[in-house]
Amino acid sequence: MTNEPLPSWRPGPTRQAIVEYLDSIGDVPVEDRVAYIDNDGTMWCERPGYVQLDFFAKELRRRSEDDPSIAQRPEFDAVLRADPGAMGDIGLAKVAVALAGLFDGSTPAEFGAAVDAFFERYRHPALGVPVASLVYQPMLELLDELRAHDFTIGIVTGGGTEFVRRISGPLYGVPAERVVGTLIGYELDRDADDRPMLRRTVALMGEANEGAPKVEHIQSQLGRAPILAAGNSAGDREMLEWANAGPHPGLAILVDHDDADREFAYESKAATFDDADKITDLAARLGWVTVSMRDDWSTVFPSSG
Amino acid sequence: MTNEPLPSWRPGPTRQAIVEYLDSIGDVPVEDRVAYIDNDGTMWCERPGYVQLDFFAKELRRRSEDDPSIAQRPEFDAVLRADPGAMGDIGLAKVAVALAGLFDGSTPAEFGAAVDAFFERYRHPALGVPVASLVYQPMLELLDELRAHDFTIGIVTGGGTEFVRRISGPLYGVPAERVVGTLIGYELDRDADDRPMLRRTVALMGEANEGAPKVEHIQSQLGRAPILAAGNSAGDREMLEWANAGPHPGLAILVDHDDADREFAYESKAATFDDADKITDLAARLGWVTVSMRDDWSTVFPSSG
Numbered sequence: 001m002t003n004e005p006l007p008s009w010r011p012g013p014t015r016q017a018i019v020e021y022l023d024s025i026g027d028v029p030v031e032d033r034v035a036y037i038d039n040d041g042t043m044w045c046e047r048p049g050y051v052q053l054d055f056f057a058k059e060l061r062r063r064s065e066d067d068p069s070i071a072q073r074p075e076f077d078a079v080l081r082a083d084p085g086a087m088g089d090i091g092l093a094k095v096a097v098a099l100a101g102l103f104d105g106s107t108p109a110e111f112g113a114a115v116d117a118f119f120e121r122y123r124h125p126a127l128g129v130p131v132a133s134l135v136y137q138p139m140l141e142l143l144d145e146l147r148a149h150d151f152t153i154g155i156v157t158g159g160g161t162e163f164v165r166r167i168s169g170p171l172y173g174v175p176a177e178r179v180v181g182t183l184i185g186y187e188l189d190r191d192a193d194d195r196p197m198l199r200r201t202v203a204l205m206g207e208a209n210e211g212a213p214k215v216e217h218i219q220s221q222l223g224r225a226p227i228l229a230a231g232n233s234a235g236d237r238e239m240l241e242w243a244n245a246g247p248h249p250g251l252a253i254l255v256d257h258d259d260a261d262r263e264f265a266y267e268s269k270a271a272t273f274d275d276a277d278k279i280t281d282l283a284a285r286l287g288w289v290t291v292s293m294r295d296d297w298s299t300v301f302p303s304s305g
Numbered sequence: 306m307t308n309e310p311l312p313s314w315r316p317g318p319t320r321q322a323i324v325e326y327l328d329s330i331g332d333v334p335v336e337d338r339v340a341y342i343d344n345d346g347t348m349w350c351e352r353p354g355y356v357q358l359d360f361f362a363k364e365l366r367r368r369s370e371d372d373p374s375i376a377q378r379p380e381f382d383a384v385l386r387a388d389p390g391a392m393g394d395i396g397l398a399k400v401a402v403a404l405a406g407l408f409d410g411s412t413p414a415e416f417g418a419a420v421d422a423f424f425e426r427y428r429h430p431a432l433g434v435p436v437a438s439l440v441y442q443p444m445l446e447l448l449d450e451l452r453a454h455d456f457t458i459g460i461v462t463g464g465g466t467e468f469v470r471r472i473s474g475p476l477y478g479v480p481a482e483r484v485v486g487t488l489i490g491y492e493l494d495r496d497a498d499d500r501p502m503l504r505r506t507v508a509l510m511g512e513a514n515e516g517a518p519k520v521e522h523i524q525s526q527l528g529r530a531p532i533l534a535a536g537n538s539a540g541d542r543e544m545l546e547w548a549n550a551g552p553h554p555g556l557a558i559l560v561d562h563d564d565a566d567r568e569f570a571y572e573s574k575a576a577t578f579d580d581a582d583k584i585t586d587l588a589a590r591l592g593w594v595t596v597s598m599r600d601d602w603s604t605v606f607p608s609s610g
Contacts, residue, residue, distance in 0.1 A: 176528030188517035195550035223481030245500035
């Protein structure tokens with residue numbers, strides 16, 4: 001470790017833009033220093049598939065051993081075959097609701113324990129590493145730097161809120177209440193001693209947390225607008241624009257996956273539907289800072305041990 | 306000020322139960338030290354009417370000067386006449402939706418500015434004091450003591466989330482994201498420069514935040530169960546029971562309004578519907594700590610200046 005901030009960020013215009021921005025906000029009241037960071041593809045690796053999808057696929061395989069008929073449901077079949085095309089045809093929201101149904105009636109503690117057990121055994125299918133080694137080291141350093149500048153940090157994810165809450169504390173130092181994701185409703189029940197307890201339902205609360213709903217859900221659940229946001233895909237577009245729409249100077253950071261050697265190289269479309277722009281073109285047009293993983297990061301993943 | 310904790314709490318079994326409980330949780334991990342506190346009647350005075358209802362009544366009066374026909378709507382008429390019976394007959398949820406409609410289309414900043422302006426001029430109709438003087442001094446000391454024991458504190462209110470967020474920071478030191486209340490939805494819009502902005506809708510998100518929904522909404526918005534909860538009414542029942550339902554020892558605190566001289570004396574029913582029990586009887590049955598405002602608090606309101 002060095003005393004320089006952002007040690008895994010190579011000197012250059014990207015790192016400089018971040019450092020200069022953080023140097024410039026001395027007059028922004030601390031309660032307005034709010035940063036929202038996407039998870040999949042921004043804080044950790046999302047290829048070849050979302051980690052959360054691996055969790056559900058593993059759960060499905062476990063259950064289909066007892067009951068092979070489970071694979072007849074098209075949503076489950078698509079997940080078991082890890083077929084993004086089939087999932088897209090069915091509709092991701094429909095797939096998500098079907099998968100959430102696997103834990104219908106579970107208590108938060110039961111669901112949490114299932115997620116924890118998954119993470120304990122998880123190894124990335126291509127990189128062979130545990131989940132802590134899928135986090136981008138430069139992004140961890142950015143969180144440190146934001147905290148050093150008295151930011152309140154939220155993780156805003158298209159993934160399941162309760163899934164991401166299990167790792168937001170240990171991996172990012174962000175408490176459960178500052179995770180905003182796609183949310184399954186709860187229902188109060190009573191245990192044998194008539195004490196209240198919660199059970200998961202299969203109802204989505206609000207919409208899936210992508211695009212405009214990210215902004216709407218941040219406001220309703222957290223109540224403060226960001227001056228800084230980071231993301232990597234079309235689902236982050238509105239949140240990134242929002243960081244530049246307030247009364248204070250904002251900073252929107254786009255992580256561009258252009259590093260086939262150390263991670264994966266792929267391109268995100270600028271909008272969820274029908275917009276053929278490359279998101280890096282949109283970033284340039286809107287004054288976002290684009291992070292080239294290949295050029296701007298000297299290290300991608302934390303060194304183990 | 307003294308160095309003794311809880312200086313406005315008179316020595317006796319109530320104060321002792323709280324101090325002993327806080328002394329007993331040394332083995333509870335810091336991330337499980339979570340306390341949820343109700344607002345109206347627990348953190349501040351709720352009589353003769355909710356402060357938030359004064360806010361809406363004032364707004365209604367202002368608007369009815371321009372357009373007297375507004376008072377023909379039964380919900381608004383009941384609020385303008387400050388008639389709890391009429392509001393109850395219409396249904397509080399229906400009244401709440403009608404009142405929320407007054408700010409349909411407002412941005413969060415516009416709504417916040419209206420609330421701030423109200424608080425600036427507000428004087429309690431009976432006590433003649435500003436809102437900071439309606440907060441219970443012993444409860445502020447309890448929050449301090451909880452923070453000294455590394456608690457994360459949330460304010461869980463039947464009132465409007467965004468209304469209470471305006472005072473949770475300055476009065477209680479609790480940030481916006483840890484206020485869970487009755488929530489109005491938002492919709493993303495675009496300003497003249499095509500930047501994203503939010504507008505309030507008239508749609509309630511989920512149910513009004515009373516009773517079982519308090520527990521459900523805490524889980525979905527904050528994600529952690531409490532080991533300590535404080536409330537004063539039937540709407541807090543499930544949340545208080547929840548504090549005693551976890552793996553760690555819990556503490557449920559009921560504030561009993563029995564001080565006609567310094568505040569107001571009134572009784573809350575134990576359940577929202579059809580339950581004739583006194584809530585203090587229920588508290589005794591369930592092992593809650595009942596706070597007598599008359600006997601347990603040497604001071605009720607902060608001394609001004």
